[in-house]
Amino acid sequence: MEIRVERGEQAGVIRVSGDVDLYHSHRLKDALTELAGEASSGIVLDLGGATYIDSSGVGVLIYAKSLCGKNGIPLRIVNLSDPVRKVLELTKLMSYLPLSDSEAGEIRELDDQNGA
Amino acid sequence: MTAAFLSPKLAVLLAGGLVYLAVRRTYPERSQHVIAALLLSAVLRDLAYAVLGLYPLLVIGDIGLLLGLAYWLRAAGGRGGLWFRPGIGYLLLVLGVVLLEVTTPGVPRMVYLVPLVGAVAGLIGWFYDAVSDSVENARIIGEARAPVCLGVFYGQAALAVLGHHSAIAQLVIYPLFYLIPVVVLLRYFELGRQRSIEQMRATRLENESLFAFMRRVAGSFGDRVELESTLNVILASAMEDTAADGGSVWLLDGSSQTLSVRAVEGVFPPPHEVPEAVKKKAQTFESYLRSLSIRVGETAIGQAVQDRVAIYVADTTADPRFRANSDRDDLLFISSFVALPLVIGERVRGVLALVKRRPGIRFSERDFEHLRTFADYAALTIELVATYLELLEKREVERELAVAASIQRQMVPERLPGSARAEFSAYALAARGVGGDYYDVFELDERRVAAIVCDVAGKGVPAALVMVMVRTAIRLIASAERDSGETLGLMNEALAQQMEVGHYATIGFFIYDSDKQVLQYSNAAHHPVLVYHRDRDELLEYDTEGLPVGIERGVQYPTREISVMSDDLVVMYTDGLTEARNNRGEQFEARRVFDTVARSARAGSFGGAADRGVAGNEAPGPACAQDIRDALRDELTRFVGGARQHDDQTVLVMRVR
Known part of the structure; x- marks a missing residue:
């Protein structure tokens, strides 16, 4: 799994590619924690490159929602790849997690929220 | 009185022979015999002149000598292939001599200046042409200019004044000409010797700095092996070895083909424009830099990765890639730049980029060569640490899994x-x-x-x-x-x-x-x-x-x-069934679970329909729980074959x- 963090002027973007599984998902968790700790004005989690997600990975998504909720940071999970979507549908988390299809729109929206 | 005993011609030959012998003794190596050969040709030239008494022989001999020198220069790495300017010089030389030979002795001595000017012009032109393309031997060619040009000029001037038949000319001036190639070649060999000593020293330094680097990497691990600390050591070592003012290590994300900064030292201006606001505070600049990513192929940094070629820009002023870095008073100023791809086999891991930020201060070629070797070691080190960390991560997880497995078994x-x-x-x-x-x-x-x-x-x-x-x-x-x-x-x-x-x-x-x-x-x-x-x-x-x-x-x-x-x-x-994979990467899927259950439920207690057909008279009973379980297990085993299961x-x- 590879994680790339882009700290924009407004929202921070975390792009994940590869397998978000037991062996790697803790790194995503660390990256999220770090970014949320920097009082970022919003986090966009891009799962477009994720080829596989297991329950540990889903756990990190739940953690992300909880963490951002606690810190009052808007979170958007974008670009669900098919394998990820399938797992989230199965675990009935599609409506629980803040998912969205368009990334650009989300960042703009986060920025607008902050600007307002 | 000495005329009969020490005729000028004989003196010339004697002096030439002595120098020839001296040179051969001093430089016994075959490759150095070129000096002796040049001298010998000069001596033979004078011998021919002494016997035949034709002045043009001297000139033709000189031209031959110059051609020999030109050949040597070319072999030494100069161009030597341009004959236009030297050619004019040679023509003037020949013309002057012909004029002298056909005119009467009453002609003013100053006419000698024609071949003199020709010779000097030819030499200077030829040396400048030769040196312009070669950096390697610029020093020897540059140093050779003085003895060759000045020697020929003063020698010819003296001949013009004294006349080439005078005793002083024959005893002193002509032998002095012999010294010109000798001085040049002696200097050439001396420089070569110095260069090889420097190379040896550089190799030793190179080795020492690489060993020091390895020690530092090993020392940096301490209790934990971390990629970040390794990258920092790599960067610090590279910067120290080349006295760079700033540096950065970028790692490649293969899937998105972007490079992102993983370590920064000193002031490292990226080779592109940055927002004005970022430049105002050092802290802002650094955090901007740390979050920076560059696409493969973009800027000199991305280019090094795309082409897998080290980039060395000794002087950035003329390079359009560093337009944003040209203002001397700006934070972004770069005077000299090096980017080295970190390559492991076929794979590029990232890039190491270093800058100098002082006007006129540059990375030398030796810095660049050192960094190229260094980058190989650095790439290997990064690969090693990354692989080790992955393994460690797996082992830690697996040890934990073993503990958990025993808990699970008990439940x-x-x-x-x-x-x-x-x-x-x-x-x-x-x-x-x-x-x-x-x-x-x-x-x-x-x-x-x-x-x-x-x-x-x-x-x-x-x-x-x-x-x-x-x-x-x-x-x-x-x-x-x-x-x-x-x-x-x-x-x-x-x-x-x-x-x-x-x-x-x-x-x-x-x-x-x-x-x-x-x-x-x-x-x-x-x-x-x-x-x-x-x-x-x-x-x-x-x-x-x-x-x-x-x-x-x-x-x-x-x-x-x-x-x-x-x-x-x-x-x-559980989803271990539906996500079970075979060696082709296919999943068992919920539909196969469904089909298997349906089939075995219908088949009843005696297994498949085929069995029933064979058995004939006995109708199967309803399927029991174990039938379904076994059918699912068998179907799954058949499906996955030998593939390892992860859940x-x-x-x-x-x-x-």
């Missing part, structure tokens, strides 16, 4: 309760390490039995602990007084409080009431339950809404009541009696 029920009203069968196949599957069957009272299949998120000890929680909670909470939905709701309340954020479990849970022949089913985001209604010969999937337990408090779980009859079959399973596979089957 699986040793014996499933069977009764006159329901029959159970289950199988649980633990993946290497441990998944997080758990199943249980227990009686609530004399007519109700509860069954749970649970898949805990994650693996290892945390998952095993959740499993323990689920097992404890379900046994405490499930009772004859609560329906299945209430039970899951209470489970969730209990677990959501205790479980760490991000931990959760999917649970399929049912309570079978044998008096009413009703199945109460509730689902916390697990696979839907499969029920085979034997009377209708129908396999149906039942599901209810609800999040996995442990995520959020206050979740409602509906209860679904399903009427069942004797010999109906109820099947719950637990659990199946729980109940047959209504």
Whole structure:
């Protein structure tokens, strides 16, 4: 799994590619924690490159929602790849997690929220 | 009086012969005989002149000498191929001599200046042409200019004044000409010797700095091996070795083809424009830099990765790639730049980029050569550390998995309760390490039995602990007084409080009431339950809404009541089945579970339809729980072949009696 963090002027973007599984998902968790700790004005989690997600990975998504909720940071999970979507549908988390299809729109929206 | 004994011609020959012998003794090596050869040709030239008395022979000999020198220069790395300017010089030289020979002795001596000017012009032109393209031998060519040009000029001037037949000319001036190639070549060999000493010293320094680098990398590990600290050591070493003012290490993200900064030292201006606001504060600049990413192919940094070629820009002023870095007073100023791709075999890991930021201060070629060797070591080191960290990560996880596996083994029920009203069968196949599957069957009272299949998120000890929680909670909470939905709701309340954020479990849970022949089913985001209604010969999937337990408090779980009859079959399973993969990478999928259950439920107790055809007279009985379980297990085993499985596979089957 590879994680790339882009700290924009407004929202921070975390792009994940590869397998978000037991062996790697803790790194995503660390990256999220770090970014949320920097009082970022919003986090966009891009799962477009994720080829596989297991329950540990889903756990990190739940953690992300909880963490951002606690810190009052808007979170958007974008670009669900098919394998990820399938797992989230199965675990009935599609409506629980803040998912969205368009990334650009989300960042703009986060920025607008902050600007307002 | 000495004229007969020491004729000028003889003196010239004597002097030439002595110098020839001296040179041969001094430079015994074959490659150095070029000096002797040049001298010998000069001596032979003079000998021919002495015998034949023709002045043009001297000139032709000189031209030959110059051509010899030109050849040598070319061999030394100069160009030597341009003959235009030297050619004019030679022409003037020949012209002057011809004029001298055809005119009478009454001609003014100053006419000698014609060949003189020609010779000097030719030499200077030729030397400048030769030096312009070669950096390697610029020094020797530059140093050779003075003795060659000045020697020829003053020598010829003296000849012009004294006349070339005078005794002084023959005794002193002509022998001095011999010294010109000797001086040049001696200097050339001296420089060569110096260069090889410097190279040896540089190699030793190179080795020393590489060893020092290795020691530093090893020393930087301490208690923990970290990629970041390795990158920092790499960067610091590279900067120290080349006295760079700033540097950065970028690692490549293969899937997005972008490079991002992983280590920065000193002031490292990126080779592109940056927003003005960023430049105002050093802190802002650094955090900007650290979050920077560059696409492969963009800027000199991306180019080094794309072409897998080290980039060396000694002086950035003329390079359009550094237009943003040209202002001397700007934070972005770069005077000299080096980017080295970090390549392992076929793969580029990233790039090491260094800058100098002082006007006129540059990376030398030797710096660049050193960095190229260094980058090889650096890439290997990065690869090694990254691989080691991956392995370590796996080993740590696996050690934990072993602990968790033993917990899990102790939790699986040793014996499933069977009764006159329901029959159970289950199988649980633990993946290497441990998944997080758990199943249980227990009686609530004399007519109700509860069954749970649970898949805990994650693996290892945390998952095993959740499993323990689920097992404890379900046994405490499930009772004859609560329906299945209430039970899951209470489970969730209990677990959501205790479980760490991000931990959760999917649970399929049912309570079978044998008096009413009703199945109460509730689902916390697990696979839907499969029920085979034997009377209708129908396999149906039942599901209810609800999040996995442990995520959020206050979740409602509906209860679904399903009427069942004797010999109906109820099947719950975990996603280890549906996600089981064969060697072609295909998944078993829910539809294969469904088909297998349907087929074996219909086939009844004697196996497949073919068997029935053979057996002929004996009709099969209804399929029992074990038939379904075995059919699923066999089908799955056949499907996956030898492929290694990564998740637990659990199946729980109940047959209504």
